[in-house]
Structure formats: C-alpha cells, structure tokens
Amino acid sequence: MIIVLKPNIAKSAEAAVIKGIRALGYQPHIMRGVARTVIGAIGDEITHKSLETLASTFPQAVESVLPIQKRYKLVSREAHPSNSTVKVGKHVIGGKKFHVMAGPCSVESEKQLLTTAVAVAKAGATMLRGGAFKPRTSPYEFQGLGEKGLKLLAKARQETGLPVITELLSENQAELVAEYSDILQIGARNAQNFQLLIAAAKTGRPVLLKRGLSMRIEEWLLAGEYVLANENPNLMFCERGIRTFETYTRNTLDLSTIPIIKKEAHSPIVIDPSQGAGRADLVVAMCKGAAAMGADALLIEVHPNPAEAWSDGAQQLTLDNFAKLMKELKPFIKAAGRE
C-alpha cells in the first residue's frame, strides 16, 4: 500500500503513522517528494489487514491510502496466462468456435419451448436457454414454472441435442438445477449473492456469471474468484448491460468488457444483448458488435410470439428474426477469426 501524507505535518505525526503501519504488519519505506511525503508499506495486501483505516485514524496526517495489489488472483491472467475453455457436452466455449445460446426468457409450456428449441437449433444456435426460476421485480409477476420448467428443458435437450442453460435463485435449488441443466446461470441481481455463487460452484457444473447492474469490473472479477476459489474452473463471464442515467434503453450494454475481460482474466466472455437493450430492434446490431469485438458467445432471447410472452416480451426476437440474425452474423464471426 502507498500512504500519502499531508504536507507540512509535524515529525511526531509522521512517526505515529509509521508506528501504525508497523502495528498492522507492514514494513514502512519513506520517500520524500517535492510536494508530498509518501510511505510505501511493504507486505502482502491480500493476507494483511487493509491500511485504509490510517486515513481516519490519523486524519490530520494522512491524505490518502492507495492499494497497489490486485485483489483477485485465480481469475487473473497472472495465475493462468492462456485462455481457459469450458466444456459443455460436445462443445467448447472459449475456443475457436463461436457459440450462440438462444431460447425464451421464461419456459412457459412444452409447445412454446420445443417450437423455439427446434427453430433455434435449425438456425444455428448451439445451446438452449430458458428460465424456470425467474427473479421478478414485483411479487405479482410470473415467477417461473420451477421444476416443471427444468423438466421441459431436459426434454427439449433430448429432442434437439442442445445443451441447456438456466438460472438458479437459491442455494437450495443448486442440486436440483444442476441435475437438469448443463450450465448454471447466476443472474445480475444475484451477482454478489456469494452464498449462491458458492453453492453453484460446488455442483461442479459450468457457471455463467452475469455482471450486476452496478458492478465494477474489479467486483465482477472478485465474484468470479468465489467460483474458482471453490474449485470450479468452469467459469464464464456474461455482460448484460449496466445501469446508467440513460433511459432510452433498459440498460447500457458495455461492450468494452470484451477486451477488458480478455485482458484481465482467462475465462470466456459471453454477451447478452437482449437484457442489455431491453428492445428487440437493437439486438441485431449489438450481436454484430459483440462478435466483431471478440466475444466467445452470445445469449439471446427468442420467443415464438413475443407479444404473448409471460415475461420481458419487448426484448425477445421472433423465430424468423432470429434466423435472419444468424445469417447476418456470419461474416462478422468470420472476420473475427472464429467459426
């Protein structure tokens, strides 16, 4: 850590800060600059207590405390310089092949799900998404079919061969969801529900971790650290839009996460443009951008009849529009060096 002292403080005040640094187990190293004196506190910031309290303990003497170590380890490129890949059935995410996970926001009925699954498979999707447990802002909105939805997803997998991804909302559902689903999704609202992250990690299933609505990159990486630290290497990050002041779109899809995650971490990065935009008419352009920028996969909401969807109809593509999108995407996937 770096401790910046205020200008013109008494020698005794400086000595007190130095004593405080030693008391917390760090070795102080003084550096006198032109306008400020700075103390380097040498010690491992991850295993030692934070020195940030020095600023409030010595408010007259300490101007600021700057951490210098990264707080994440296992997700970092330092720990694992090459790309990680995640195996899902016969597919590999994070490798040469570009993947598209598609399906309805919520599983509503056998007919709705199977129609969608068959159509997205035909259009080129490699995995099937569908919500069985739905986190809804209001208690009066449709909360998902639950286990019945999971069974329909398993049936759709059997019929189409598409591996399945679905969200879990509770530690107590982890075993159940892992039984039916090939990938466990942690939603944006639960991205810092650490108990849920641990329970999902412990099933051993691949975990797709959505970014929380107001999560900084560092916090997202640290949430991913909870998965890796619980001995599950099959982690994927999924950007789905952050909350900003803009009201035209539901969220602001932050596509810069693609080069950033690739730079800082080794796990695959997936983009969810449906949640990001909240509007089907913007999804196509966002998919193209994501493919061009190097995303490993897309997660897209598709519904046979969005107007009658039980949740988030406004952001779901029709089957026809999805097939059209898949065609339009091809040159961009190829230009990005993917298949």
Place this chain on the structure above:
Amino acid sequence: MIIVLKPNIAKSAEAAVIKGIRALGYQPHIMRGVARTVIGAIGDEITHKSLETLASTFPQAVESVLPIQKRYKLVSREAHPSNSTVKVGKHVIGGKKFHVMAGPCSVESEKQLLTTAVAVAKAGATMLRGGAFKPRTSPYEFQGLGEKGLKLLAKARQETGLPVITELLSENQAELVAEYSDILQIGARNAQNFQLLIAAAKTGRPVLLKRGLSMRIEEWLLAGEYVLANENPNLMFCERGIRTFETYTRNTLDLSTIPIIKKEAHSPIVIDPSQGAGRADLVVAMCKGAAAMGADALLIEVHPNPAEAWSDGAQQLTLDNFAKLMKELKPFIKAAGRE
C-alpha cells in the same frame, strides 16, 4: 396503459394494434390529438399482462407504451394512509421517538462487542448493530464469526438491554438469525434476492431492507412489497448510499429518500451514513441532515479501535466520536419535532 401511435400510420396498422390490445384483455379507448393518436388501454395493469410488447410487435405503428398504474400496492400510502410503526422490544420505530442503532461493522470478539455496546448505550443509542455474517466483495476477506457472533450479540443484549439488529445472507440462516436477533437486516447486495426477502419475512421478525446500490425507488418499494405480501407488516426501509460516478465518497447517500419514502410509503425510513460515506469524517454532518429531514432512525458503525477493525475500518466512528455525535444531534432531533 397508454399506447402512443406513430404519426401518419395506415388505418389497417391502427386496427391491428387495437386488436392486439383486446387480445391481451384490455379495453381500447382512442384519443386523437394534434400530433399523435393515443390509445388508452383500460384494464388492471397488475393482473393483466404488460402491453409493452406492442412496441416490438408493431414497430411501424407503436411509438411507445406508458404504464399508468403504480406497481406496488401494500407498501403504498394508498393502502395504508397513516404511518406504520415497528415494535422492537419496548421501543417503537416510526413514532415520536428518534432511534439510533449503533455498533461495530463486524462482531469480532466478546470484549470488542461488549465494550462497544456499553459505550453506545451510555451515549444514548437504543439498539445494537453488529455483523455476524458478512458479505465480502473478495473471498479472501473476513466473512464474519457466524453463529458465534450471534451468541455474542445475544449476550450484549442481555448486558445492556439493547435490542439487536444483524444481517442474514442466506435463506438457510433465517431461522437461526431470527432466534438471536430482534431485527433482520437485508443488505444492499441482497436487496433483490427475493428468496432471502421471503425467508426473512416469514420469520415474523422486523425486517430492515437496505436499498441496493443501483435500485430505483420503485424497485426498492417493490422489494418491500415482497415482505408485506408475505404477511410481515414490520418493514423498515434503509438508505445507505447509491452507486454513482463520484469517487470521493464510497457511495452517494441519497437523503432525498427521506421525504420520498414518507410520501410514497407508510413504513419507517432509516439512514445509514457509515456505508453511505465510507468515511468517518463525513458521518457527523450526514447524521444531522438525516435527523433534520425527518428520518426515523440512524444506523451507525462504531468501533473501539477502527484502525484494527476486521472490516470497513475507515467508516467506523470511535466511541468518543460517537458520544460527541449523540450530543451534537440533539438540537436537530428536537428541531425535527422528535425526542
């Protein structure tokens, strides 16, 4: 709902929209304005499906869809025009008396907790806070003493008479925490962990619901609706700062929530300036502002030795500073018509 049509659309397009409105169970009512035609869709927006999908179903004809009903019911002033109060031991929150809940961020040891509890009681606090289960951004940070921490809180209550408030992180802890604690706290990261909200509500204990870092007022009220809809009327809202672009403070404490919650809802509003500022040196002014603006209670972090705190030392007051704050607060509490 109000459906705004695009200008100059064909009669047949308009007719299709009207048919769509009827199909979703609403009664259309046409209103031709100067620049736009508007359709009022008459029906209960809470029990009916949303018409927002019309904008994507008829992208050439529908410009926007505006909901007009409030989505929350039980938390609203319409449902309960007078103030609700919450009984905690011999105390009543939301009435004439102003309350201060104080104590350490984390319970660390018997000595640390009892020293703090005795000191804050003496200074005038009426309840004791302390974290036993801690949600930490990094898996390498101190995660709380767990049940041992709960037992220490119960012991401190016995010694001081102060009712206890502590956070729970998991549905599976709800019964356990309710056994030891007088108030259950839902933290900001779990504010839309609806399974946790339901589990907390079902214990029957008062629930203090912190605002999520990027939660709009409406979403916060709807999260509160999950508590009331699960037959627990003892709800309190707690503002603790939202995430903004500002980096000087850890969060931006939104004190306007005091008049807003008082206007929209009937439950008490509590302010947590420690989390809001993340800096002890700003806490005092924020407490004064909160008292002046009509908050029902404060939730303040206090530690005998913040520099050695196991979590969030920078934002915890010393025992002396807390006692000084309590004295300085008095005229503001009185000016606000409280005791």
Place this chain on the structure above:
Amino acid sequence: MIIVLKPNIAKSAEAAVIKGIRALGYQPHIMRGVARTVIGAIGDEITHKSLETLASTFPQAVESVLPIQKRYKLVSREAHPSNSTVKVGKHVIGGKKFHVMAGPCSVESEKQLLTTAVAVAKAGATMLRGGAFKPRTSPYEFQGLGEKGLKLLAKARQETGLPVITELLSENQAELVAEYSDILQIGARNAQNFQLLIAAAKTGRPVLLKRGLSMRIEEWLLAGEYVLANENPNLMFCERGIRTFETYTRNTLDLSTIPIIKKEAHSPIVIDPSQGAGRADLVVAMCKGAAAMGADALLIEVHPNPAEAWSDGAQQLTLDNFAKLMKELKPFIKAAGRE
C-alpha cells in the same frame, strides 16, 4: 399530454384539474380506467406550455403527467425519413464509404502534426483531426496552440489533401476556426453550450456534435436540433463515452448509440473510441465493434510518440498501431456492407 389522476379523489378536485388543463390551452379528454382515471390533454406539446406543473399545482389530485410527443423535430426520421449525408471536400460522410478521421489529440508542432498526417493518410485515414483549442479540466494543463495550431492544420491539409476537423471552445472563435477547418467539432463539455452550438451552426461548416458525458439520447438529439434549427443541415453525432460508475475505463463507450441514432435521426453517427476508453489498448476492439454495428466513421487519436504527448497520451495510438488497426478493420467494414 396524459394526466394520471390519483384514485378516489373528489369530483371537485377533478373539475379543478380539468379547468387547469383548459387554462393552459389544451382540450381535456377523460378516460376512466379500472384503477385510475386518466385525462388526455389534446394540443401541441411543442408550442404549448408544459402541463407538468399540474402535479405540483394539484398535488392531492394529480399523480403524474406524461408527455407523449417527441420534443425534437428536425433531427427526427419523421422530418427526414432517408439518411442525411455530409459533404466534406470530395468526401461524403453517411454514404456507402466508411471514413476514418485520425490525428493527434493536440497539435503540438509542425513536425509532430505533419508526421502524423502523412502516416495516417498512408494508412488509409480520409480526414485529419487535431486540437488547437483544448478544454482542460485544470487551468495548469496545456490549453492548445490556438491560431498557430489552426495554421498547422491547414498546412497539413495542403500537404496531404486530408480535410481537417478541430474543436472550437468559444463563440468568438467560430469564424476563425471555420476559416481553417473543414468540420467544426463541439466537445463533450460544451454539448449543451447552446450559444456555441448556434455560433458553430451559423458558420455553415459541418458540425460534429459529441455527446455530453451525462447526456440522455433525447437531450443529444435536442442539442442537434439547435444546429438544424439554425439552418445548418450538416450535422454529425459523435459518441465518445458516457460517465458511469465504472472506473476501469475513463468513460463507458455506448455503442448502442449507433442503432439508436440510426433509428431516431437521419444524421451520420461517428464513434470516438479514444476518448471512450481512455486507453490505447482497448481502442482496436472498439473500432471493430463500431464498424460492425454500422457507424459511419471513426475519430481516432494517433501520435508519433504518445509518451511525450502534451495531452491524453494514454489514449493515443502509435503510428504503427494505427496502420495495423486499419488493416484489421477492413473485413469488418466489408462485412457491414461498407467500403
């Protein structure tokens, strides 16, 4: 406008609101719904006074007031359904050809500018950017070479044939900058400096309007309206990142503005990834995304020696990296149907 009344209000209160609507020149139209009564106020919202004051005039009776008309006219697709193009020298922005405007953040010297201009021209850039008047957060930072910088830009144009784009900071500079520059740039900090917008528009030169750091799409379109309303049709919008809670990047580049501006407005959309990221290592991916999503042009900062740049070195590409980027961009531009 739509006026939503509170439930269960007295007939007399309703009558007062209706009278208020008439007093402001609108024709009221009552619609009784299941949970709310709604009044459509018929009249032109652009020429009439806003009814939003009704909510504060009749706080017991009016719940909310919803505008239904778009506030922008000339920039809107309704006013001009096909794409607008902007002629700059022999080039056309907004047509089939994709453009790249490149050059240093600040003009520093003849050698620096000419070296850059020649190199970017060779690599395929079609226009030259360079700051002569620099808006700097601190008064102690380099403020630009001023008119000397403009003269160097003109010289570089003569040598390379590249049209020039540069920023103006003051109404009083409008004539001067227009004399030397082919495109006038309005920077993010001045995006709602309406006097500057008007002065720039009146020169008749094409205007590139950057999005302000916290500008909503609607406000950006309305700022563009100031240009068109002052009889200058040569408007371009330029996204350069918005301010969010994220600190990893300097700003969050909102690439969703590409499909949004294309949908709402008819003017070209340009992307500035250098300001958006604030980090050269992220610029390449962002350029690919922008090209893929349908941007009309890019605005990229390039410097012969970024480490010695007088401003914003961290976000400027080297000449070699720029040439490499131009090659890598080609397949994406082609995939987007551009040249």
Place this chain on the structure above:
Amino acid sequence: MIIVLKPNIAKSAEAAVIKGIRALGYQPHIMRGVARTVIGAIGDEITHKSLETLASTFPQAVESVLPIQKRYKLVSREAHPSNSTVKVGKHVIGGKKFHVMAGPCSVESEKQLLTTAVAVAKAGATMLRGGAFKPRTSPYEFQGLGEKGLKLLAKARQETGLPVITELLSENQAELVAEYSDILQIGARNAQNFQLLIAAAKTGRPVLLKRGLSMRIEEWLLAGEYVLANENPNLMFCERGIRTFETYTRNTLDLSTIPIIKKEAHSPIVIDPSQGAGRADLVVAMCKGAAAMGADALLIEVHPNPAEAWSDGAQQLTLDNFAKLMKELKPFIKAAGRE
C-alpha cells in the same frame, strides 16, 4: 507519481521504465514489495508532464500509474486554511449568517418579478434570484427575456434592497450581466465551459459555480480553480443535484458535498434544492437537511403562480409555501449555529 510494475518482468523492462521516468523529468525511487515492485517518481506533478502514458508506452511492464498530488491549489484548504467569505452588498456569505437567495426560475414580467421580490424579502430572503438568459434543452423553449430581464432585476433590487444573482451563458454577456447583477451564476451545463468561467472571473463580480450534472468533486474544484487563478477570490460552489440512474427525482441532490467542500476548499457552499429535486414537494425537507449539514446559503425557486411559469414550474414554490418554509427553517439554522 507512483508507478506500479507488473510482477515478474525482466530487468531490462524495468530499466526501460526507469529511463522513461527520468526522460519526463522525474527522479525515480524504487521500492520492492512482496507482490509488486513500485517506483516513486519524485517531481512536481502540476508542473511536469503526466506519467500516465507510461502504462501505454510499456504495457508489458507497467500495471498502473497513481498520481499522489492534488491537482487543485488555490481552492484548497492548504492554500487558505480558514474559511473564505464573499461580500455581496452589505451581506457576507460564508460567515455566521445563513443566507437565502430566492426568486423565480425565469424573469417573466415586471409584475411577476416585483411581486416575488417583495414577498421573498418579507419572508426573510436576503438575495433575489431570477433568470434572464436561460439555457434550455430544446430550442423551442423560452430562452429568457435577455437584457430586458436584467433591467427588471435591477429595478427589483432598487425596490427591495435585495442584491441580485443571475446566470450568464456567453462570454460576450459577461460585461453586460456584471453591470446589472451582484453575483454571476455559472449554470450546471456550462460548469466546464472554461472560457465562460474566465470571462466571469475577470469581471471581478462574485461567481457562483454550479456543479455539472456529472462532475466529480475534483473536477468541480478544478473548475473553481479557473476562477481563482483569474484573480477573482469571490467564488462560491453550488450543489444542484447530479445525474444518476434514479428517475423519481430529476437529479440526485448530493448533500454530502457540504462537508466535503468544507473539508477540501475554503469557499462557501450553497445548495439549490429546486433543481436538485425538480419537485416542489421535496424542497422543504432538502432545505432543512442543507441547513443542518452546514450549508452557507440556499438558492430556492419561488413563483407567484408556478402553474403558469414559463419554465420549470414543477419545481417552484408558491409565495405562501416559501414563507412557510422560512419559518420552519429557523430552528435548523439555529441548531447549526447560524443566524
């Protein structure tokens, strides 16, 4: 500056960074820690070039660059430890006396202004506000009466003795506005229009600098630095709400700016709750909070008939409500130790 190196880099890479530091005029000072090597670069960060480019020049070797000096000087408490006060007519802002500046959003007519001025003076306001030049999001909205408005303000001052504060939008108006107005207001949209700040400073009149909608504290202080560096010591900061994701209020009034500005700077801090809330019904509570937290003055919009106001009617108080507010404020002003 502090340069943090990546772990495990080659000696030659480290040597190159050190050479780079020297080339930019700093003295390097190496500190080897447990997990990172850190280089302190000794030199004046205000007069030297920034080292932040090192991160892009040596992307394989440099992890991050941390500035340690504050970028503002004249506004800082280090430069001027005691409070500054601003003299306006016979009044002193920033001293013992608490001030209220009140008046209409826009000057509309002699009758409107004089009625308001007389009423606010009677209720206890000490200064008169009123907009003559109005920055409006849309070119179709009322832009102010201009010089005629200034003359009406001067007349109202003559009749009531209240000094006048009004906004200027253009460098070219600085002399004119300074002729009529006692305080020059820089609005939020122009808070980083540095040419305007310089022009306003040079008139010698007191300058009230509103915080921009997405301005960090540091940027606001640096904008203030433009005023002081142009030899005008009569600076006041005015918080009026920042832009956040919340849509219930127009902006989020950040009252924590009161203790922060008091801590970092020596100039008075004024709170504008009308812009901050955008809703008259929230203004009263915000005024109480501001007074309690130590603000030096309030800036409040008051209109004889808000429903017919030509701008921002929803946030203006009636004359009666203003008089009531002034009475209710008294105990809070007293509790804060002011008169």
